[in-house]
Amino acid sequence: MRRVTYNLGLAAFVGMLSVGLLSLTLGAYCQVSPPGAHAREHDNGALPSVVLKEAPLIQMPGVPVPERKLLHAVDSNSPVHWDGDRVYMFNSYNHPYRVMGADIADLGMPAPVQFEGDGTDNRLFMWIEATWRDADGTLYGAYHYEPDTICFANTHIPTAPKIGWIKSTDNGANWQDLGFVVEANPARIDCNSASPWDAGGTGDMTFLPDRDDKYFYIYGTSYDPAFEEQGIFVARLPFADRDHASGKAQKWYRGNWTEPGLWGHVTPVFPAMKDYTHADGEMFWGPSIHWNTYLEEYVMVLNHAVDTRLKGGGIYISFNRDLGNPGGWSEPIMILDQNQVKKLTQGGSAQPNALENGWYPEIIGTEKGQSDRLCGRVGRLFVAGMSRLEITFVRPNEKHSTSASGPQN
Amino acid sequence: MKETLVHAPWKYLHAARPAIGVAVGFLMFASCLGSALGEQAKSTDMSVPTAVLSEVPLALMHNVDSNSPVHWDGKTLYLINSADGHQYLSSGPDIAHLGYRNQIHLGDTDDRLYIWIEATWKADDGTLYGAYHYEPDALCKSNDHLPTAPKIAWIRSHENGNTWDDLGFIISANPSSIKCDSASPWDVGGTGDFSVVPDRSQQYLYFYGTSYDPHFEEQGIFAARMRLADRDNPSGKVWKWYKGNWSEPAQWGHVTPIFAPEKDFTQPEGAMFWGPALSWNSYLEMYVMLLNHATDPELNADGIYISFNRRIEDPTGWSRPQRILDRAGIQKVMQGVNLSPTKMANGWYPEVIGDGPGETDSLVGRTGRLFLAGVSRLQITFLKPGEIPSVNKAK
Numbered sequence: 001m002r003r004v005t006y007n008l009g010l011a012a013f014v015g016m017l018s019v020g021l022l023s024l025t026l027g028a029y030c031q032v033s034p035p036g037a038h039a040r041e042h043d044n045g046a047l048p049s050v051v052l053k054e055a056p057l058i059q060m061p062g063v064p065v066p067e068r069k070l071l072h073a074v075d076s077n078s079p080v081h082w083d084g085d086r087v088y089m090f091n092s093y094n095h096p097y098r099v100m101g102a103d104i105a106d107l108g109m110p111a112p113v114q115f116e117g118d119g120t121d122n123r124l125f126m127w128i129e130a131t132w133r134d135a136d137g138t139l140y141g142a143y144h145y146e147p148d149t150i151c152f153a154n155t156h157i158p159t160a161p162k163i164g165w166i167k168s169t170d171n172g173a174n175w176q177d178l179g180f181v182v183e184a185n186p187a188r189i190d191c192n193s194a195s196p197w198d199a200g201g202t203g204d205m206t207f208l209p210d211r212d213d214k215y216f217y218i219y220g221t222s223y224d225p226a227f228e229e230q231g232i233f234v235a236r237l238p239f240a241d242r243d244h245a246s247g248k249a250q251k252w253y254r255g256n257w258t259e260p261g262l263w264g265h266v267t268p269v270f271p272a273m274k275d276y277t278h279a280d281g282e283m284f285w286g287p288s289i290h291w292n293t294y295l296e297e298y299v300m301v302l303n304h305a306v307d308t309r310l311k312g313g314g315i316y317i318s319f320n321r322d323l324g325n326p327g328g329w330s331e332p333i334m335i336l337d338q339n340q341v342k343k344l345t346q347g348g349s350a351q352p353n354a355l356e357n358g359w360y361p362e363i364i365g366t367e368k369g370q371s372d373r374l375c376g377r378v379g380r381l382f383v384a385g386m387s388r389l390e391i392t393f394v395r396p397n398e399k400h401s402t403s404a405s406g407p408q409n
Numbered sequence: 410m411k412e413t414l415v416h417a418p419w420k421y422l423h424a425a426r427p428a429i430g431v432a433v434g435f436l437m438f439a440s441c442l443g444s445a446l447g448e449q450a451k452s453t454d455m456s457v458p459t460a461v462l463s464e465v466p467l468a469l470m471h472n473v474d475s476n477s478p479v480h481w482d483g484k485t486l487y488l489i490n491s492a493d494g495h496q497y498l499s500s501g502p503d504i505a506h507l508g509y510r511n512q513i514h515l516g517d518t519d520d521r522l523y524i525w526i527e528a529t530w531k532a533d534d535g536t537l538y539g540a541y542h543y544e545p546d547a548l549c550k551s552n553d554h555l556p557t558a559p560k561i562a563w564i565r566s567h568e569n570g571n572t573w574d575d576l577g578f579i580i581s582a583n584p585s586s587i588k589c590d591s592a593s594p595w596d597v598g599g600t601g602d603f604s605v606v607p608d609r610s611q612q613y614l615y616f617y618g619t620s621y622d623p624h625f626e627e628q629g630i631f632a633a634r635m636r637l638a639d640r641d642n643p644s645g646k647v648w649k650w651y652k653g654n655w656s657e658p659a660q661w662g663h664v665t666p667i668f669a670p671e672k673d674f675t676q677p678e679g680a681m682f683w684g685p686a687l688s689w690n691s692y693l694e695m696y697v698m699l700l701n702h703a704t705d706p707e708l709n710a711d712g713i714y715i716s717f718n719r720r721i722e723d724p725t726g727w728s729r730p731q732r733i734l735d736r737a738g739i740q741k742v743m744q745g746v747n748l749s750p751t752k753m754a755n756g757w758y759p760e761v762i763g764d765g766p767g768e769t770d771s772l773v774g775r776t777g778r779l780f781l782a783g784v785s786r787l788q789i790t791f792l793k794p795g796e797i798p799s800v801n802k803a804k
Contacts, residue, residue, distance in 0.1 A: 154516035187585035
């Protein structure tokens with residue numbers, strides 16, 4: 001499936017803006033999809049909708065980067081978990097930092113996490129992009145690791161990321177590295193790629209378990225040089241293997257979980273629209289997924305790159321009742337266009353690229369116990385570590401009144 | 410490079426200049442007495458020189474974990490040592506009288522990585538060129554530097570090696586040509602542990618190094634060459650020697666080993682030569698190669714070997730490697746110094762450094778210092794074919 005017709009979808013969608021600068025409602029899928037698109041096995045074709053409403057700024061603490069004069073750098077998805085009355089968040093910029101507090105609007109100072117061992121992980125560039133807390137309190141996580149000098153000496157990028165699996169028994173202050181779980185064949189790089197970031201590899205991901213705790217599903221981004229393997233990929237790791245994960249994940253390929261997580265091929269869930277290795281490359285990347293208790297569906301928010309430098313083309317959303325059915329995701333629909341993104345990140349002190357393009361959209365539930373993987377009817381939408389929007393989910397066929405969403409502008 | 414995390418406290422020791430021609434019997438070897446390893450080396454029609462080793466006062470480099478290149482600027486000798494993945498520069502009037510070491514600055518990213526400068530070459534205009542062995546991290550196992558798969562890059566300095574411009578990778582194996590279940594704790598693939606010398610007509614720089622390829626047929630001592638004219642923009646312009654020609658791209662291309670392994674390096678019983686150190690010997694008018702010889706994939710050694718070749722551009726011209734020091738001889742040299750057990754046992758990184766003015770690790774005359782792991786207690790004297798050993802002359 002190719003999404004070459006998004007502009008048509010956008011035109012239909014923009015027409016549905018409700019009251020206020022940033023208050024908008026998504027219509028049912030069929031209303032915004034261009035002719036010829038299909039709902040990809042999603043129930044009866046009816047989709048939830050969302051309402052975005054301005055709200056007071058919540059700024060993730062992020063990572064201070066004095067050499068760039070950045071106060072709140074956020075350079076990936078930022079996972080959240082709770083332990084009792086305390087919420088923990090990880091922000092990463094070359095290295096993960098942990099913050100904690102009473103809620104996501106009241107977090108303390110970031111402190112770098114430590115990886116156990118001989119110090120190799122602490123020396124390398126890594127981002128913790130997803131966590132999950134087990135019933136016994138063990139925190140599992142996955143990191144995006146970017147090898148150095150993949151193509152050129154004395155340069156970090158372009159790189160070819162891979163994904164490692166970690167666990168912590170102290171809420172993420174210290175981590176044990178359990179090995180790589182998802183990576184591309186290291187020879188599958190294109191050092192002539194127009195991308196300044198990625199010559200290959202797989203990263204920029206999230207993971208969460210299915211409802212039965214049988215598998216963890218890792219949804220991420222494939223930067224493979226081959227067009228047919230670029231886009232949003234998925235792999236799964238048996239829940240029972242969470243303490244011995246390396247080599248146990250399988251990638252989704254041609255309709256089955258048949259390819260090894262290490263070096264195997266992928267069939268993208270959302271394929272690239274244009275070859276990412278070319279200047280005009282276009283694809284979705286950097287998914288963030290949560291289980292929505294109100295909708296009883298999984299919700300994915302996505303970056304949409306309109307060139308190989310990952311220039312933002314808006315923030316998109318997709319829905320799926322079954323995390324284990326990669327074919328079940330609805331056609332991504334734009335919920336914020338690029339102008340709206342820029343307004344949201346005005347005045348931010350994160351990386352200019354992230355602010356300009358709205359990288360790393362993420363929905364975080366605001367109730368106690370909710371997180372970036374669990375949200376109810378209302379949550380916060382973050383881009384580049386900043387949230388100026390409340391997001392309200394509306395069930396299919398549910399009548400949404402603007403008054404129900406609270407005061408508008 | 411091995412033992413990237415070994416920290417050996419060193420106390421710099423001054424040593425007297427070697428007494429040329431004074432030989433002590435217990436360490437005198439002629440290459441013709443060596444063992445018959447290196448069967449893949451092509452026999453040559455030349456008569457093979459010999460080398461005599463004689464005891465001399467101790468001389469120590471700083472901590473060493475690779476070949477240590479030397480160059481001169483006027484009357485000052487510069488030595489580059491690499492250890493723990495970082496590079497250090499020291500200087501002095503000769504190899505036995507070097508000052509304190511200073512850490513070299515390679516580049517913002519390079520300084521964070523594990524890199525060993527293993528060879529230098531000084532152009533007539535004073536520009537110093539060099540090549541480093543880089544070991545990527547976390548190749549097979551996360552959160553571990555080892556095992557790795559090294560690759561080789563080219564660098565340039567206008568200040569005798571204190572700072573460098575990184576001109577890019579020039580020699581690497583296909584990155585998917587690794588074997589993470591190799592028996593080697595060090596290398597699961599890659600190419601590194603090398604030496605560089607120019608030919609006599611200064612047309613090419615020749616790289617002789619070690620291939621740790623998972624495929625048996627591509628393991629051992631490999632060769633590649635780069636046009637001197639390309640030294641300021643070399644990436645993609647280096648060629649590996651393969652099946653009798655300089656025909657394979659040095660980046661990702663195949664190699665045909667000069668000295669192939671005796672046994673697969675990826676297996677517990679693996680055996681091969683590795684870590685060559687080359688010099689032009691002005692007395693012999695031949696190139697001389699010193700070699701480690703590993704008898705297992707942990708690189709335990711059974712001795713130090715030597716080989717000769719009149720034409721460096723002919724990789725088939727190297728004489729069969731002959732042992733000049735056995736394991737007991739290595740350990741005798743290493744006795745009493747404070748190095749890691751593997752260095753003490755194996756004397757990794759044998760190299761000859763000329764002891765005359767202007768001489769280096771790549772230019773040696775009739776005599777030089779033989780260093781093992783930065784430790785020298787032996788003078789090496791080269792004898793032309795048929796020449797009577799110097800010990801007899803001294804008498």
